[in-house]
Amino acid sequence: MTEHTPNTNTPETAGPEPFEAEDWIRTFAVAPPEHVDLPPHHPHCLGCGPANPHGHQLRVRRDAHGVYAHHSFDSRHVGAPAIAHGGAVATVLDDLFGFLLYTVGELAVTRHLAIDYLAPVLLDTPYTLRSHIHSRAGRKLHLRATIENNHAHVVTTATALFLIVDIDHFLTPRHNASAATAPTTHEDQQGPQMDSP
Numbered sequence: 001m002t003e004h005t006p007n008t009n010t011p012e013t014a015g016p017e018p019f020e021a022e023d024w025i026r027t028f029a030v031a032p033p034e035h036v037d038l039p040p041h042h043p044h045c046l047g048c049g050p051a052n053p054h055g056h057q058l059r060v061r062r063d064a065h066g067v068y069a070h071h072s073f074d075s076r077h078v079g080a081p082a083i084a085h086g087g088a089v090a091t092v093l094d095d096l097f098g099f100l101l102y103t104v105g106e107l108a109v110t111r112h113l114a115i116d117y118l119a120p121v122l123l124d125t126p127y128t129l130r131s132h133i134h135s136r137a138g139r140k141l142h143l144r145a146t147i148e149n150n151h152a153h154v155v156t157t158a159t160a161l162f163l164i165v166d167i168d169h170f171l172t173p174r175h176n177a178s179a180a181t182a183p184t185t186h187e188d189q190q191g192p193q194m195d196s197p
């Protein structure tokens with residue numbers, strides 16, 4: 001059995017401030033104006049936190065259709081040479097989806113995220129990211145997003161299922177994690193099973 005060794009890459013940055021969830025949820029009370037930067041999810045958010053030097057510091061605005069951002073990946077996000085790592089692209093898209101919550105006015109979290117990498121996302125290259133709500137059914141928000149280059153070519157598309165949660169989801173995350181140790185996944189219900197060795 002391999003002994004677990006601690007991650008030594010922990011950055012020496014200040015950790016998040018005490019979680020001010022009540023303040024954060026209040027920002028949902030008012031529909032934000034269009035074409036003005038929306039507030040980050042919180043200052044240290046990996047996707048959009050301005051105080052996270054290792055994050056993407058995404059700046060997102062609302063328009064009539066949903067939300068959008070102009071963004072470039074850089075050498076911190078490299079996967080194959082000169083190409084953004086697929087996980088970095090997924091991070092940014094997941095976070096972009098999280099900004100649609102300002103247009104919903106309710107809290108929600110990612111349950112399912114699917115990405116089609118249609119063409120490489122190049123480093124140091126400007127892209128426009130767009131996201132909108134495709135449909136809503138009760139707690140289920142079905143979301144869509146694209147990444148487009150300056151020649152109007154769509155290089156990535158994504159869909160997500162976000163589920164509306166109440167504020168307790170964020171106030172008691174450890175409780176929620178232990179409560180979900182044996183979840184039924186959608187694949188359990190519908191998808192193919194891995195063969196046993």
Ligand SMILES: CCCCCCCCCCCC(=O)SCCNC(=O)CCNC(=O)[C@H](O)C(C)(C)COP(=O)(O)OP(=O)(O)OC[C@H]1O[C@@H](n2cnc3c(N)ncnc32)[C@H](O)[C@@H]1OP(=O)(O)O
Pocket residue numbers: 021024025041042094095097098108109110111112140161163165170176180186
């Ligand atoms: C405050 C400041 C910070 C707030 C900051 C917000 C920042 C956003 C940042 C970006 C977003 C993130 O990274 S969010 C972080 C990453 N995500 C997470 O940590 C979420 C972890 N997962 C969970 O905690 C849980 O699974 C929940 C809460 C998502 C769902 O649990 P649940 O409430 O028990 O839901 P469950 O009953 O299983 O499913 C609800 C319904 O959805 C359906 N359903 C479930 N999965 C699927 C699926 N793949 N495809 C279709 N349908 C599905 C079920 O069949 C069911 O339908 P029916 O029977 O009802 O019809």
